[in-house]
Amino acid sequence: MFDNLTQKLESVFRKIRGEGKLTPQNIEDALREVRRALLDADVNYKVAKQFIADVQARAVGQEVISSITPGQLIIKIIYDEMVKLLGESRADITQAPLPPTVVLVAGLQGSGKTTFCAKLARYLHTKGRLPLLVAADVHRPAAINQLEMLGKQIDVPVFSQQDTEAVTIARNSIEYARKNIRDTVIIDTAGRLHIDEEMMREIEAVRSTVNPHETLFVVDAMTGQDAVNVAKVFYDRLRYDGIVMTKLDGDSRGGAALSIRAVVGKPIKFIGVGEKLDALEPFYPDRIASRILGMGDIVTLVEKAQEQFDQQKAQKLEEKLRRAEFTFDDFLEQLREIKKMGPLSQVLSMIPGMNKLPANASVDERNLTRIEAIIQSMTKDERRRPSIINGSRRRRIAMGSGTTVQDVNRLLKQFEDMQKMMKRLSKGSLRRSLRGMQFSL
């Protein structure tokens, strides 16, 4: 389902090679592929339609210059348009001229509001600010408990009141912040449906009571076509200033980001990339655009790799690789580094060419776990000198790791191949080696 759009377009365009200009006729098939990609990514049907029309208007008449193929040209146009539509990257919160700054957080049930509130508090806290979390969800069972526990984890106070209405809690919290010198008040609210009149009135009342400097709408990245309806009604009622998209650590393509931007025109300010409280990132339009289009995003991968790899370790490893002294211990370490970067399918999808694997789904993460188990069942000596692993050792390792002798054989063979390949990499960079390794897994 998630074939590489670039490749599809290349094949679509093969037949119009040699024509000098893009015309409505010769880009029709290409645009159909683009539309398909957008719909698979959950971009709203109407938004996709409008987007394609815009791209078409921009593309038609463009000269096809010899240095790039028509496919590349149209990809560039689409990509640029999309990045433009997604807006700029700005992870900022409007500051109150006079503290405290008040941030109101709203959204559907289960979208990740409470978690985001804690993440934002942690982020501000690490920057030296003095946030206050406010538990204004009086509906969901144990919502107050949840926020209190999260607050404790990050050492940020939580304001709560039992058996009190949300509006009153919110109002009192501002007073409390003033008295206790907290400079940012983050108000968590109950999840609600946009069509639940009573609940929408509640949050409107909270809003008009506390007059937030920043209102944020939280949306799940896995949301489908309905995202536009929800985002629009919340906007009509709350005039929020920005959007937070959560759960982007999965493999959803996040097309809702484009739909919502198109409908309400507000910036996406933060993205959630995990359940832990440090899993908050600024929003980068170029990355989401690549993701929606299903195109490799080498930039992100490289950045991620750089973040995660300790520079010194990397150098040492590179030396070892060059001298082919790479052992199973190093291999294991690498494996864990790769796992740290995120789900394997996600890491792989960031490498151009890799996302044309028969759907990300076929990348079996269990393999990693199995390989890890096998290596862990080896003795120190065996890890350093795999050549000593004879038949009986193989049987023992298979038993110990709950795998089969064939599994062990396969891994040893792959490892040997990899060592050979690494020898050939005369002055290959670590990154290239890393890529080689992923192919061999």
Next chain:
Amino acid sequence: MGIFESIAKFSLGLSKTRTALIQRVQAIVAGKSKIDSELLEELEHVLLEADVGVDMTTLLLERLRERVKREGYEHVQSLLTYIKEEIAKILEHDVLHMQEPAFSRIDQKPYVIMVVGVNGVGKTTTIGKLAYRYKQSGYKVVIGAGDTFRAAANEQLEIWARRAGVEIVQQKQGSDPAAVAYDALSSALAKDASVVIIDTAGRLHTKAPLMEELKKIKRVLGKRLPGAPHEVLLVLDATTGQNGLHQVKYFHDAVNVTGIVLTKLDGTAKGGIVLAITHQQSIPVKYVGIGEGIDDLQPFDRTIFIEALFEGMRQSA
């Protein structure tokens, strides 16, 4: 709540979410007499905006064209009957599960249900509702608090257990979820309980170690009681788009899902992704969630589902 009331509430919940669709289909239908490209495009629009997905939509429209070629039609209304029938066929095997009233079907004692799904879809709430319904049917129910990860997951489930009037087995946050599951089942066996429902932490299907953890929970249940769990319910949020297919695939690969619970159908999302899911994976939708209250859970019934889906049509016919 009586069965008629239930059905009424269910239909109402659905009809709220479906009115837009129905109205649009009605609009398409009015005055058309042949299956022209404009009509097909409109139908495509309706299906795509319901999260049915490109492949499934193409398939449905293809089947519609075939039927028209084969059987012809008198007026546009029959096209709708055709589409309804095609959708019904896709949901067909649900009939097997739905002929007997749900909530009172217990093939084993204790009947062990494990509930899984991605983050925030409504697992814990659904467990509260399920426990309540089993309790209402006269069964002794034990809930196992297998989400030992999320902040206040225990407290949340505790409240639901209290509301449902059932027992809960839990350990402190951070303990091994498989151990909690084991404990819950042991306790149920000791107390001669009839139903055991195990909550699990929300997890994204792409996270291999977390999926391994889920498998372990399942394995441990099976060790304590051969054959358990008898039911693995995957909870799916109706607002979910095409990613729903991935969710089902990965969870099914890991723990062999026996049924789907489609939650939050009281919103405006259509939940159309279940068509692609039942078509591709042959996993039936068993229940639908239509609110946050304890009795906002209904058995998924294909007939009611489709009747509710096209409710407005009959009136206009």
